[in-house]
Amino acid sequence: MKQFLNSQGLLTQTLPELASPSHLLQLYSDMVTLQLFDKKAINLQRTGNMSTFPPSHGQEALFIGMGRAMQATDVFCPYYRDHGTLMLRGVPMQKILSYWGGNEEGSHFGIQNQDMPITVPIASQLLLAAGVAYAIKKRKQTRAVVASCGDGGTSKGDFYESLNLAGVWKLPIVFVINNNQWAISVPQHAQTASTTIAQKSVAAGFEGFQIDGNDVIAVQYYIEQALNKARNGGGPTLIEAITYRLSDHTTADDASRYQDPDQLAQAWQKEPLARLRTYLKEKGHWSAEQEKILTEKNQQRIQQAVQAYLNQAEPEPEDMFDYLYETLPKELVKQRQSLRKTYRVEA
Amino acid sequence: MKAITLVEAVNQALDYEMSADESIVLLGEDIAKNGGVFRATLDLFDKFGAERVLDTPLAESMIAGIAIGMASQGLKPVAEFQFMGFIYSAFDHIISHASRLRNRTRGRLTCPVVYRAPYGGGIHAPEHHSESTEALFAHIPGLRVVIPSSPARAYGLLLAAIRNPDPVIFLEPKRLYRLFKQVVPNTGQALPLDCCFTLMPGDDITLVTWGAMVYETMLAAKQLGETQGIHCEVIDVATIKPLDMEMIIHSVQKTGRCIIIHEAARNCGVGAEIAANLAEHALMSLLAPVQRITGYDTIMPYYRLEKHYMPSVNKIVHTAQEMMEFV
Numbered sequence: 304m305k306q307f308l309n310s311q312g313l314l315t316q317t318l319p320e321l322a323s324p325s326h327l328l329q330l331y332s333d334m335v336t337l338q339l340f341d342k343k344a345i346n347l348q349r350t351g352n353m354s355t356f357p358p359s360h361g362q363e364a365l366f367i368g369m370g371r372a373m374q375a376t377d378v379f380c381p382y383y384r385d386h387g388t389l390m391l392r393g394v395p396m397q398k399i400l401s402y403w404g405g406n407e408e409g410s411h412f413g414i415q416n417q418d419m420p421i422t423v424p425i426a427s428q429l430l431l432a433a434g435v436a437y438a439i440k441k442r443k444q445t446r447a448v449v450a451s452c453g454d455g456g457t458s459k460g461d462f463y464e465s466l467n468l469a470g471v472w473k474l475p476i477v478f479v480i481n482n483n484q485w486a487i488s489v490p491q492h493a494q495t496a497s498t499t500i501a502q503k504s505v506a507a508g509f510e511g512f513q514i515d516g517n518d519v520i521a522v523q524y525y526i527e528q529a530l531n532k533a534r535n536g537g538g539p540t541l542i543e544a545i546t547y548r549l550s551d552h553t554t555a556d557d558a559s560r561y562q563d564p565d566q567l568a569q570a571w572q573k574e575p576l577a578r579l580r581t582y583l584k585e586k587g588h589w590s591a592e593q594e595k596i597l598t599e600k601n602q603q604r605i606q607q608a609v610q611a612y613l614n615q616a617e618p619e620p621e622d623m624f625d626y627l628y629e630t631l632p633k634e635l636v637k638q639r640q641s642l643r644k645t646y647r648v649e650a
Numbered sequence: 651m652k653a654i655t656l657v658e659a660v661n662q663a664l665d666y667e668m669s670a671d672e673s674i675v676l677l678g679e680d681i682a683k684n685g686g687v688f689r690a691t692l693d694l695f696d697k698f699g700a701e702r703v704l705d706t707p708l709a710e711s712m713i714a715g716i717a718i719g720m721a722s723q724g725l726k727p728v729a730e731f732q733f734m735g736f737i738y739s740a741f742d743h744i745i746s747h748a749s750r751l752r753n754r755t756r757g758r759l760t761c762p763v764v765y766r767a768p769y770g771g772g773i774h775a776p777e778h779h780s781e782s783t784e785a786l787f788a789h790i791p792g793l794r795v796v797i798p799s800s801p802a803r804a805y806g807l808l809l810a811a812i813r814n815p816d817p818v819i820f821l822e823p824k825r826l827y828r829l830f831k832q833v834v835p836n837t838g839q840a841l842p843l844d845c846c847f848t849l850m851p852g853d854d855i856t857l858v859t860w861g862a863m864v865y866e867t868m869l870a871a872k873q874l875g876e877t878q879g880i881h882c883e884v885i886d887v888a889t890i891k892p893l894d895m896e897m898i899i900h901s902v903q904k905t906g907r908c909i910i911i912h913e914a915a916r917n918c919g920v921g922a923e924i925a926a927n928l929a930e931h932a933l934m935s936l937l938a939p940v941q942r943i944t945g946y947d948t949i950m951p952y953y954r955l956e957k958h959y960m961p962s963v964n965k966i967v968h969t970a971q972e973m974m975e976f977v
Contacts, residue, residue: 411756420755424746430712434719441701464712471707626753627792629815632844632892
């Protein structure tokens with residue numbers, strides 16, 4: 304498993320060039336932002352202001368490192384837990400809350416962006432990503448695609464089909480598997496008899512390896528390397544990031560029904576923020592005072608996004624028709640008129 | 651000008667539009683050097699090259715999914731499923747993504763994909779090669795479902811499907827692929843995607859049909875006219891979704907009688923939708939109950955029995971006669 308910073312905050316190999324003190328502070332700050340955002344989102348769900356939400360706890364390093372590894376012109380094809388990466392892709396927090404708050408407008412993103420929306424049917428985004436990658440390759444562009452899914456997703460046919468195609472067409476794509484050990488309640492060992500997920504790339508004819516998904520430096524570095532390779536015609540890479548889901552699957556789940564508390568306690572020892580904080584403190588780059596300022600700044604920013612989310616106007620009922628086709632067929636025009644009449648009468 | 655078959659018309663439309671629009675790519679199984687198992691993509695690989703005519707690995711879900719990814723980047727993929735019977739593993743992508751991409755991104759990304767598939771029975775094909783399951787797609791919001799029934803309509807409707815900015819399921823009745831020829835000028839003229847085609851005017855009965863059944867229906871209509879003096883109006887629906895009910899209702903208001911003929915199974919078939927619409931909007935014009943002549947609600951039999959499954963000219967003629975006698 305490739306790693307720079309272990310769970311004690313000690314270096315296991317020389318840091319790469321990207322790991323300047325200022326950049327490490329940035330990565331740490333990003334992870335804190337995501338952690339605080341998720342706490343707030345769970346709170347919104349618990350207070351009836353938002354529906355089901357899948358938290359990032361324990362996987363912040365992966366989502367942040369992946370986002371920082373990508374260039375603006377690359378394309379991201381996320382799975383449903385990837386909002387931390389989407390934030391670094393420029394998607395406003397308010398839009399992420401909108402999406403989980405039951406409004407399609409959340410996936411509009413409100414910015415110029417070709418990333419796929421959050422994809423719920425498991426692993427299907429990997430094939431969308433392969434199609435995007437083909438379009439990039441055909442046009443001989445120096446861009447690449449990051450396609451992400453969880454460990455459960457690697458049991459799906461779409462996973463194998465996308466790997467197979469990426470290998471045979473040598474597509475500019477990086478598959479990042481968030482192996483957080485759990486597919487809702489089913490543990491990794493019940494998904495596959497394979498020793499690693501990474502080795503599944505062997506059958507598809509390209510490179511795959513494991514990284515410590517709790518080491519944000521390793522995440523950014525190795526995804527960056529794989530993206531550079533992809534952009535320069537080197538083809539696909541499969542990266543299995545080892546993390547642990549330190550939360551329920553979603554706000555609708557109760558992980559205490561199936562998670563072993565001892566295993567969970569052990570996993571907390573490897574949590575991604577603490578190790579970087581330890582390292583930064585050790586090097587004299589971080590203090591309790593800075594932590595306090597960072598937390599306050601983040602909370603302010605998150606609160607603004609939450610306010611904007613709570614204050615935003617309800618979508619128009621006709622929206623359910625207005626983005627279905629470029630030109631609404633006449634039968635649907637009649638249904639749209641009928642809806643309009645109905646809700647006006649009810650109002 | 652040489653007359654061409656329906657499958658040649660498909661090829662001619664693909665060729666025309668690929669020459670005109672560089673963003674079009676074809677993908678599917680055996681479509682490159684082999685030209686497709688029905689030869690719909692014959693010679694296109696030689697003409698447009700390996701980057702635009704793509705032999706994919708053998709995986710239908712993959713074909714459907716990558717087409718959507720390509721489309722999100724501004725390509726216009728035309729994907730071929732070798733037979734409609736193999737399309738089911740692609741459902742997730744067609745239903746969960748292709749039909750929804752525009753809506754779920756509020757127009758940020760769109761999906762101008764055409765999914766072509768040979769469909770229907772009557773060519774003595776093996777198991778899984780003869781089904782007519784257009785209703786499964788007609789039920790899905792965000793899709794269009796188009797079924798041509800002649801070389802000219804195959805050409806014009808396929809051009810329209812490719813030019814349409816939303817996903818289109820384009821089902822080609824394989825029994826008609828080489829059944830007859832027409833002169834189809836290669837002018838790039840598209841046909842509308844949201845209206846039926848009246849193939850024969852008449853005052854007594856409206857015969858509503860699509861796909862290969864247009865052929866039997868036209869034979870029956872001619873026979874009824876020539877031998878019984880029953881004048882049928884024949885409507886080829888052609889675009890199953892969106893359904894142009896206006897033209898059908900208008901015709902039934904004139905004739906007062908309607909028979910819907912389709913090869914697909916009856917239960918929840920598109921015929922049921924048409925009949926329900928007639929009940930809602932043309933009830934007072936009806937002189938007899940609306941009739942459906944369809945495949946049975948059985949599994950499409952292997953080919954020794956398929957002629958018993960498919961609606962026949964005789965059945966259409968007989969039903970029309972009975973309908974004229976209804977009081």
